[in-house]
Amino acid sequence: MTPIVELKAATKDxxxxxxxxxxxxxxxxxxxxxLLGENGAGKSTLTxxxxxxxxxxxxxxxxxxxxxxxxxPAEGLAKGIAMVYQENSLVPSMTVAQNIYLGKEKPLxxxxxxxxxAQQFLQSLNFHVDPSAVVGSLGAAxxxxxxxxxxxxxxxxxxxxxxxxxxxxxxEKSYFFKLIKKLKxxxxxxxxxxxxxxxxxxxxxxxxxxxxxxxxxxxKASAFDRQKIxxxxxxxxxxxxxxxxxxxxxxxxxxxxKVLSVENLSMGNMVRNTSFSLYAGQVTGIFGLVGSxxxxxxxxxxxxxxxxxxxxxxxxxxxxxxxxxxPAPAVRDGVVYVTEERKAEGFFETMSIAENxxxxxxxxxxxxxxxxxxxxxARSLAEDWRKRLNIxxxxxxxxxxxxxxxxxxxxVIAKALVQKPKLVxxxxxxRGxxxxxxAEIHAFINQLADxxxxxxxxxxxxxEILTLSDRILIARQGKIVEEMDRRNATEESIMYAxxx
Amino acid sequence: MTPSATTKTRHRIGLTQELIVFxxxxxxxxxxSVALNGFLSPENILNLIRNVAMLGMLSLxxxxxxxxxxxxxxxxxxxxxxxxxxIVLANQGYAFSTALALGLxxxxxxxxxxxxxxxxxxxxxxxxxxxxxxIVYGLGRGVIASLDVNNIPDNLHWFLFLGRGAVLGIPMPIxxxxxxxxxxxxxxxxxxxxxxxxxxxxxxxxxxxxGIPVRPIIILQYVISSAMAFLAxxxxxxxxxxxxxxxxxxxxxxxxxxxxxxxxxxxxxxxGGVRNILVGTILIGLLxxxxxxxxxxxxxxxxxxxxxxxxxxxxxxxxxxRDEQTSQQGDI
Numbered sequence: 160m161t162p163i164v165e166l167k168a169a170t171k172d173x174x175x176x177x178x179x180x181x182x183x184x185x186x187x188x189x190x191x192x193x194l195l196g197e198n199g200a201g202k203s204t205l206t207x208x209x210x211x212x213x214x215x216x217x218x219x220x221x222x223x224x225x226x227x228x229x230x231x232p233a234e235g236l237a238k239g240i241a242m243v244y245q246e247n248s249l250v251p252s253m254t255v256a257q258n259i260y261l262g263k264e265k266p267l268x269x270x271x272x273x274x275x276x277a278q279q280f281l282q283s284l285n286f287h288v289d290p291s292a293v294v295g296s297l298g299a300a301x302x303x304x305x306x307x308x309x310x311x312x313x314x315x316x317x318x319x320x321x322x323x324x325x326x327x328x329x330x331e332k333s334y335f336f337k338l339i340k341k342l343k344x345x346x347x348x349x350x351x352x353x354x355x356x357x358x359x360x361x362x363x364x365x366x367x368x369x370x371x372x373x374x375x376x377x378x379k380a381s382a383f384d385r386q387k388i389x390x391x392x393x394x395x396x397x398x399x400x401x402x403x404x405x406x407x408x409x410x411x412x413x414x415x416x417k418v419l420s421v422e423n424l425s426m427g428n429m430v431r432n433t434s435f436s437l438y439a440g441q442v443t444g445i446f447g448l449v450g451s452x453x454x455x456x457x458x459x460x461x462x463x464x465x466x467x468x469x470x471x472x473x474x475x476x477x478x479x480x481x482x483x484x485x486p487a488p489a490v491r492d493g494v495v496y497v498t499e500e501r502k503a504e505g506f507f508e509t510m511s512i513a514e515n516x517x518x519x520x521x522x523x524x525x526x527x528x529x530x531x532x533x534x535x536x537a538r539s540l541a542e543d544w545r546k547r548l549n550i551x552x553x554x555x556x557x558x559x560x561x562x563x564x565x566x567x568x569x570x571v572i573a574k575a576l577v578q579k580p581k582l583v584x585x586x587x588x589x590r591g592x593x594x595x596x597x598a599e600i601h602a603f604i605n606q607l608a609d610x611x612x613x614x615x616x617x618x619x620x621x622x623e624i625l626t627l628s629d630r631i632l633i634a635r636q637g638k639i640v641e642e643m644d645r646r647n648a649t650e651e652s653i654m655y656a657x658x659x
Numbered sequence: 660m661t662p663s664a665t666t667k668t669r670h671r672i673g674l675t676q677e678l679i680v681f682x683x684x685x686x687x688x689x690x691x692s693v694a695l696n697g698f699l700s701p702e703n704i705l706n707l708i709r710n711v712a713m714l715g716m717l718s719l720x721x722x723x724x725x726x727x728x729x730x731x732x733x734x735x736x737x738x739x740x741x742x743x744x745x746i747v748l749a750n751q752g753y754a755f756s757t758a759l760a761l762g763l764x765x766x767x768x769x770x771x772x773x774x775x776x777x778x779x780x781x782x783x784x785x786x787x788x789x790x791x792x793x794i795v796y797g798l799g800r801g802v803i804a805s806l807d808v809n810n811i812p813d814n815l816h817w818f819l820f821l822g823r824g825a826v827l828g829i830p831m832p833i834x835x836x837x838x839x840x841x842x843x844x845x846x847x848x849x850x851x852x853x854x855x856x857x858x859x860x861x862x863x864x865x866x867x868x869x870g871i872p873v874r875p876i877i878i879l880q881y882v883i884s885s886a887m888a889f890l891a892x893x894x895x896x897x898x899x900x901x902x903x904x905x906x907x908x909x910x911x912x913x914x915x916x917x918x919x920x921x922x923x924x925x926x927x928x929x930x931g932g933v934r935n936i937l938v939g940t941i942l943i944g945l946l947x948x949x950x951x952x953x954x955x956x957x958x959x960x961x962x963x964x965x966x967x968x969x970x971x972x973x974x975x976x977x978x979x980x981r982d983e984q985t986s987q988q989g990d991i
Binding site: 461504518529 | 850855857861
């Protein structure tokens with residue numbers, strides 16, 4: 160059987176940082192293919208290359224046996240390859256029907272007509288979504304149905320799902336699996352990226368595992384079991400030490416004084432009347448699925464977002480009520496936020512490591528703008544933090560954008576910590592970071608907690624939560640719904656609280 | 660390794676853009692000196708210097724704003740109208756120093772309003788400054804003065820000295836330009852506020868999270884550019900003893916943009932500095948002067964200038980790709 164999609168010796172790098180290297184990958188017609196790997200292993204980029212979002216840096220891409228060079232998602236779609244993204248790509252202000260027909264409208268487009276045909280089409284898929292509903296008002300699962308419907312409607316031969324089940328409840332999940340099996344029967348090939356190994360074992364025909372940008376295993380699903388997959392994913396080396404063993408069994412740190420208390424905090428639809436506290440000298444892990452409002456809640460605490468003006472609740476730092484409209488006063492009060500999106504809001508890309516850290520220093524000081532720049536101070540600060548965080552750069556004057564993900568993340572952390580905070584919020588501190596750097600960042604976070612700083616770690620990776628936290632908070636639908644002691648928590652119990 | 664290799668190329672490109680512009684300027688000067696009759700005549704050199712100084716000062720103001728990822732299209736209007744206000748007040752009997760102070764206050768007030776619209780109301784800089792520019796010019800022609808050209812009162816030798824005098828054999832406008840360049844160089848390089856402007860131009864979200872007071876600093880950018888416009892106006896008015904508001908309708912603002920972009924300050928922000936303005940000013944100043952001597956008609960001059968501007972914009976877009984693109988490129 161000729162593969163419908165094939166990659167040969169494929170490499171994609173971004174400014175010299177490889178996302179995946181020398182990958183040979185085959186997708187057969189009518190199969191469900193699970194793509195597994197840790198955060199930053201290169202799964203998303205690999206599928207984006209197949210969908211035409213990025214061109215390959217080197218190597219070849221074959222579709223139906225013919226070599227192709229795709230440069231845009233539209234070209235991918237024209238070849239029958241559709242992608243359903245992690246963050247969905249629907250137009251929120253349009254209706255369901257308009258989204259399904261987006262890009263396929265006739266020159267004179269009658270709304271009534273497309274509502275009727277969209278209704279029929281959705282029914283044929285057994286999706287219960289109102290075609291005239293505005294997409295922005297739908298829930299996560301329904302949005303995903305619309306995405307899938309759109310892909311099917313485009314007569315896609317290959318549909319790629321990036322973390323399709325992360326936002327779904329168990330019932331929705333089983334429904335989703337039924338659906339992809341139905342698609343498979345109709346001859347559609349499916350690639351789905353997942354973190355959930357059981358799902359992959361359950362529904363996939365074949366499984367491919369990436370580790371640090373390299374393909375480490377690709378075989379029939381029946382040839383794998385959970386143990387084997389984990390072995391391949393983590394390589395039985397560093398990650399294993401990080402996520403099990405000593406750090407999981409040590410006693411949790413005791414609570415220090417209460418640094419932050421949040422009461423009935425609300426912000427739009429994302430944060431709904433939530434209350435919790437954070438304590439000094441502890442790492443508090445915050446887990447929640449997409450849409451749980453965990454990032455938004457902590458962004459309000461650090462002034463990056465504003466809470467509702469009326470009935471917005473209260474935020475107290477060291478017992479003092481605070482309402483931050485911008486991050487600057489929060490930074491000065493010792494509350495810093497280390498972003499999950501380091502490229503969008505984490506560092507200054509035209510500046511060097513030293514300049515970035517120095518900007519953090521200036522931003523953290525009252526009237527820092529009025530100070531006179533001292534390059535000597537900037538260099539000694541940078542040298543200090545380079546040692547403490549083991550930031551590795553071949554050229555100390557290199558711009559931060561040219562560093563590897565792990566080193567970029569360390570610069571972002573240094574830029575926040577140079578502000579001498581008493582509460583640090585780490586949002587996905589190890590996303591897109593290589594294994595070695597993960598261990599270093601974890602060790603550093605523990606060090607900070609030992610020094611008496613209050614730490615919050617937001618993560619969607621359960622082993623990370625279990626390894627780092629002294630105390631675990633679980634967010635669901637805009638609210639912190641449960642608090643667990645690390646000693647009693649298991650992956651299952653946390654997940655149970657997060658989805659129900 | 661690849662990363663350090665890319666660094667080197669990037670640095671080399673930055674240098675070449677500045678160097679190329681400088682070398683072209685020098686060649687142009689040599690060519691004009693030999694080929695053009697009257698290019699080296701004292702009157703022409705004086706004229707050249709006056710124009711270059713004014714263009715340079717306006718460009719310095721524009722540079723500060725562009726580094727902070729904005730643009731200020733109101734420079735010429737602010738320059739012409741604030742000086743006209745000073746002159747009109749002086750003609751009504753105010754002491755000239757008071758009148759100048761009030762003119763500067765007017766320029767700063769306009770900048771604060773403009774900065775507020777951009778920073779707090781979040782109107783794109785290009786539209787906010789364009790609208791404010793039209794309003795300022797309207798105020799100038801309709802309310803402040805009834806004539807386009809307003810003459811400076813007699814016997815203001817100390818003020819005219821700013822435009823016509825010379826110290827150590829170097830004309831005053833050049834001194835003014837040099838002092839402004841040095842001051843802005845120190846401001847951008849050596850003060851926290853200057854670094855913050857680079858930070859905001861590089862990535863406004865990062866700047867915000869880092870605790871930089873983003874919005875007040877955006878206002879500050881426009882205050883600086885308007886103040887520079889006022890100083891440029893002083894140099895111009897002092898050299899011809901009058902201020903002509905018709906300048907607002909000229910293509911001067913495009914010349915300023917040309918200097919900034921050709922000099923190598925990317926419109927993406929966070930890049931470039933005073934040095935880029937110096938080389939850009941010299942090149943464009945020479946070009947404009949040479950074309951005038953060559954008797955190229957005003958219309959053809961504009962055609963040439965706008966073509967060069969478009970080319971410079973294209974090259975800028977290629978060298979410094981827009982943000983969305985950059986972030987997508989780096990998105991793993």
